[in-house]
Amino acid sequence: MFDNIISGFSSILAIGPILGIIAGVIIGIIFGAIPGISAIMAIAIILPMTFYVDPIIGITMLLAVYKAGIYGGSISAILINTPGAAASFLTAQDGHALTKAGKAGKALDMSLFASVTGEMLATLVLILVAAPISLISLQAGPIEKVFLLLFAFTVIGSMAGESLPRGLLSCCLGMLFAMVGMSTITGAARFTFGYTELMGGFTFTPMLIGILVMPEVFNVIKRRLVPHHEMTITHSPNPADNRISFKEFRSVFSTILKSSGIGTFVGALPGLGSSTAAFIAYGEAKRTAKKPEEYGKGSVEGIAAAESANNAVCGSSMIPMLTLSIPGDDVAALLMGAFLIHGLTPGPMIFFEHTETIYAIFAGFLITDLFLLVIARSGFKFFVKMASLRRYYIFPCVTVFAFTGAFTAGQNMDDILVLIAFTVMGYGMRLVGLNPAVFIIGFILTPFLEQNLDQAMSIVGTDYYLFFASPFSWVFIALSVFFVFSSMRVRRKTSNTSAQVEDKTA
């Protein structure tokens, strides 16, 4: 493994990948910092531009956008109390309180250092853990993979949706849309209604941009009458308030380590994502803090906990994707699509079929952290200025990039129609509480499920009991049932708590 890592570094330390990382970090921070634009939107828009470059450059650039985008969300959270990303909600509470006290520099510094530390630790875990897990998952045959995929659908659908039936329905709709076009198993045309344009199925990129990106533009247009907030970095006359000293960083380092651990663990579980990680880590840090009353009122430790946890998810969310072919959240689903477009099938075999590429991507992941640290630290003012651009400058550009991105994928105007249709559908899904990210995960994983199910059927023939002969099958069935019930319990508990709070306030 050590040789592979060295070889990965030698591949990534070239002009192309480095320029890709720098561009990715800059784009990610800007997009992440703009309220209303998230990292996922940035990745989806940049994705078509990476089709025509080497996978090492393209994928590392997308990963740089992802990491920097998650961090960028904390800038608007701290300066104007508007999280650029949902995961920065808690950072907004403490960070904005510090901004109001004239200590914006301190909050921004803490957020950056905690983000980079969290990301780096999670990336190291990813590098050390992914290959050994892939060795275990290689033992799985088609039958085990079928149960693994069913487990993934169940967990993601039940954990990520607004409610259990809505989450699972989102997943089923994604599965249904994935089956439009020519079946990869039988070659039959399904749900094409005589339109040859549908034989290839729905083009992934326009659908992705439509489902995940454009509804955000709709949201901005819907709220277009809300006044624009200008971002400014407040300065204190006391220089110590404008930065984080080594002593302060050392005092919160144990919190960062613990929160990074929580973020890494949560990120490795499918369906939970960075917001959950931030909330758990923040709660745990507050529980064990010496001054818990400061949390939410300008606690540097609170920022460290939330930011290190939500950024740690970036690295660890790749673990299920690279070892089991299961994207843990919406960004991982998008990245999985990017891997597939670049001819790399995420899964255990990637470590054997594309060893050099995957370790180069890992090395790029680590190097991105260094670039993020340097670029963000030296360009705070620039990023704040860019993120303060009025929405009538930003969203016309987003519209054109979405159009171009959708067209670039297949160089076909029909793809623009796909983009428009899925944009409306994606927005409609949000309105009725269906989860677009779960829809995308269902869409991506269905071909794998069908392929493995077909192979499994060939193996078992008419002896259907063989489906349940492997202990793996039972483990995944048990895990699926456990996740569904625990999700139901958590939801019931949450609704009871909120009902009690409402009763008390009434």
Place this chain on the structure above:
Amino acid sequence: MDRRKIDVVLSTFLIIVSLIILTNDNLVEGGAESDLGSMFLPRVVAGLIILFSATIAIQSLLKLSKGTKIEGLELISTDGFSGILIYIGIFIVYWLAVPYVGFLVATPFIMIAVAILLGGRNWVPIIAMSVITPVLIDYGSKEFLRVYLPTWAF
């Protein structure tokens, strides 16, 4: 807008579509024989869609019949929807116009339209941005991506 009513309509629609998938054999054409069959998985998924849609519809119907107060997420705010409809209209015009007038001609007008929709009135920077951005995108696509965006067709 009461989301529960939309839930009932949407669930009914999905149930009807799923029933068609379950019963209609003409939704698949051709294909080789396989152990699984081309419609096995679509029909399993259709069955699950009926199950989950019915659950959502029943929950919403029960709340509607009991006259339960609308909770946070069940209330869909329609403020600003007109802007969304205008934006969709602009995008459809863009889609229809580009094959005829080309990317470089259509894009500035679309960008200006979106900027105006979002309240932009600083004409000089908006027009400059609307002209420069498509030129840069067109050049970048052609030179770096080897993608040729549609041009003037007349």
